[in-house]
Amino acid sequence: MWERLGHVPGSDVDFLLVTYRPGGASSSSGGLMRHTGTEYGCLTSGELILTLGFDEYTLRPGDAVCFESTTPHRYRNDGDVPATGIWFVSSVVQ
Numbered sequence: 001m002w003e004r005l006g007h008v009p010g011s012d013v014d015f016l017l018v019t020y021r022p023g024g025a026s027s028s029s030g031g032l033m034r035h036t037g038t039e040y041g042c043l044t045s046g047e048l049i050l051t052l053g054f055d056e057y058t059l060r061p062g063d064a065v066c067f068e069s070t071t072p073h074r075y076r077n078d079g080d081v082p083a084t085g086i087w088f089v090s091s092v093v094q
Contacts, residue, residue, distance in 0.1 A: 002087070012037070012091035020048060020083045025076035032072035037091040039073075040066045046083030049076045059083075 005015040018041065020026075027033055032051060041064065048059040051074045052067055059065065067073065069089075077083045 005086075014089050016087040016089060018085050018087045020046075020075060020077035022077055022080050022082065024083075025074065027074050030074075032074045034072050035069045035091075037069045037089060038066065039069050039087060039089050040064070041085050041087040043083060043085040045085075046077065046081050047079045048083040048085070049078055050074075051076075059085075 001019045001021075003017040003019075005017050007014050041059075043059045043061055043063050045061055050057045050059055050065060051072075053071055053073075057065070
């Protein structure tokens with residue numbers, strides 16, 4: 001679940017509260033996604049697995065990420081509790 005917290009007027013920038021329930025993922029088919037822009041995120045609770053290209057990273061509370069969204073990626077929660085964080089997504093190509 002991605003909830004929009006705010007939008008910078010006149011821009012392609014969104015602030016989001018991101019929650020992945022146990023067993024949840026950003027792609028129900030298991031595939032990786034790509035889109036224009038840049039993603040910044042900071043996990044505040046739970047654990048989240050980020051597949052980024054050919055690598056996997058386990059994000060824990062306080063961990064932050066930043067990557068070009070054109071890199072194939074996917075998030076999933078393999079844990080028993082929700083994984084929650086604040087994301088900043090810019091659709092602007094750098």
